[in-house]
Amino acid sequence: MFNLKRISISKKMIVINSPIILVLVIALFIIISIYASKSAENSARLSIDQAGYLVESSFDNLLGQLKRNTESSMGVFKYFLESYYGSFSEFDIRGKTEQGYPAYYLYDNLITGETAVLDRFTDTTHDIATIFARDGQDFIRVTTSLKDENGKRAIWTKLDRNHPAYNLVLEGKTYIGKATLFGNDYLTFYDPIKDSSNNVTGILFIGYNLKPAYEVLKESVGKIKIGTNGYVTAIDKKKDIFTIGNYDYKPSSLPYAKELKDNSIIRYTYKGDKFIAKDIYNQDLGWNIIINAIENDYIKDILTLRTIMFIGIIIFILIFFTTVNIVIRMAVVLPLHKLTTSIFKFFDYISHKSSNEMTVYKPSGKDELVEISEAINEQMKKLQAGLREDNNLIEESLKVSEKVKKGYLDVAISSSTNNPALNSLKDNINDTFANLSATMQNILSVVEKYSANDFRDSIDAGSLEGELLAVINGINLMGSRIREMLHTSMNTCENLMGASNELKNHVDTLQSSAETQSHNLEKNIASLDHLNQSMEQVNLRAKDVVEHSEAIRNIIDVIHDVADQTDLLALNAAIEAARAGEHGRGFAVVADEVRKLAERTQKNLQEISSNTNSLVEAINDMDRAITAQTTEMQEMHNSILELQSVTESTVHVAVSTKEVSDKVNQISTDIMNDASSKEF
Secondary structure: OOOHHHOOHHHHHHHHHHHHHHHHHHHHHHHHHHHHHHHHHHHHHHHHHHHHHHHHHHHHHHHHHHHHHHHHHHHHHHHHHHHHHOOOOOEEEEEEOOOOOEEEEEOOEEOOOOOHHHHHHHHHHOOEEEEEEEEOOEEEEEEEOOEOOOOOEOOOOEOOOOOHHHHHHHOOOOEEEEEEEOOEEEEEEEEEEEOOOOOEEEEEEEEEEOHHHHHHHHHHHOOOOEOOOEEEEEEEOOOOEEEEOOOOOOHHHOOOHHHOOOOEEEEEEEOOEEEEEEEEEEOOOOEEEEEEEEHHHHHHHHHHHHHHHHHHHHHHHHHHHHHHHHHHHHHHHHHHHHHHHHHHHHHHHHOOOOOOOOOOOOOOOOOHHHHHHHHHHHHHHHHHHHHHHHHHHHHHHHHHHHHHHHOOOOOOOOOOOOOHHHHHHHHHHHHHHHHHHHHHHHHHHHHHHHHOOEOOOOOOOOOOOHHHHHHHHHHHHHHHHHHHHHHHHHHHHHHHHHHHHHHHHHHHHHHHHHHHHHHHHHHHHHHHHHHHHHHHHHHHHHHHHHHHHHHHHHHHHHOHHHHHHHHHHHHHHHHHHHHHHHHOOHHHHHHHHHHHHHHHHHHOHHHHHHHHHHHHHHHHHHHHHHHHHHHHHHHHHHHHHHHHHHHHHHHHHHHHHHHHHHHHHHHHHHHHHHHHOOEO
């Protein structure tokens, strides 16, 4: 991207002046173009007016000649009538023909429907002739040499009452005008026929063929040139054709066709050329005659002049810029270059790239560059003196900075300079060191108290901000947190000591309960062992009863009645023994029952025998039940042993917990004593 700041002064001058010169050139070019356009238009209009006058004169002369020729043709027609009929003026109407048309006579010769003379006239002159006979208020063609496109004779038709010749003929006047009949143009001449009473009885009509005249017009007018390539065209708007100019399209297709007005100026573009045209309306022919002038025909010379002037301006601009560039380089750029070189060297001195003091280049003369160099030299001297003072101040500042790095804050900068900014900076640095020293003293005082276990004080931050404020707030926060921690520690220790004592009491209770439970378990184990032995004895006795029952049954076999009663007694004894279970009281009951059964045995031996059998079976069942109960009691014994082991473990845990509780109590006491020794 183009940057004006990066180019030389001479080029800047050229760049700055270029738009001005360019605007002037464009303005001059526009003025010349406008002048050329107006001049071309004026020249074109002058040519159009001259050509229009020439064309109008040609048309007027030709039309005058055509009218005279038409009148002469009418004389020739009358001569033909007179030569053939002996007269051309003695016309009269004598009734109607068989077809109902007027019977028109000329010198006693019926001419209605007779065409020989008229055809001979047409063959001789190439003009057409017609004779109209009056029928009331109409005029009927009773004879004519006019034929249509198919060769049919145009006879027995009436003259249109709206025809411009109609009223004139009724008044006994002649009429000459253009008419188009069956595609051909004629200059027509209507001459009224009057009787002896001066009444109009008919019309002699001549149609002078305009085709030869048109050819003459095309030949003469078509050669007229407007400028170099301009030309003349003529349009018949009624027929929508070009009467002068050979074109393969209709005039109505042209954009200016609807704008045609007499003596109007028309502008249009055709095939890339711009035209200025003038419309001249010829009433006799009904034509619009258009004088067409091409603008480029009149602007070529002016364009050539404009091109020469434009090239001359470009050459002038090049010479001007070259001269200006050379002058600026010699008078401004080179002295400025030397001046800037010396200034850059001075800048090297200021930026410590060079240690040599110097003055700037002073060009000869008394122009602005000399004034600038003198002013710069004066300022350089002041700057160099100020730089020396600044360097002294900076050196002292560096020394003070080294002391601050080592931790000495009670320092200050004593040097001064003419630079207000550096003096202000020095004062700010000194104030900063003083404030920082006071703040550090305050911080050290509080920190020393903290190190002596006195956490009651905090640091006053005053108007401090930034990192130092953050440090002070951090120390104050630390003291606050320590105070909170000490309060919390005291409360925690008190709570911990209370909880420890309570835990010790619970542990003592737990230990006592565990020992009591262990003692009770030992008793239960002994009771279970004794009960187990009793069950084994019951089991053995039950087996003995079975054996005795077998003996009794043998006796019963011998003595049926006695055996029955004995068996019954044994059965009852076994039943009671089974009911007694582990309590051991069953044997007494059985004995009682045996006694009773003994009494009954005496009464009913049969009953004893039966009961003995039942007793044997019951004793066997009891044996199995005792065996199962003995197994369950053994399992209970094992469970009690496990419970005794757990109880012993509980006792050991209680002892350990008591030891921990004693240690926690001791730690809480130590923490409370330590916290009590601090001020907070």
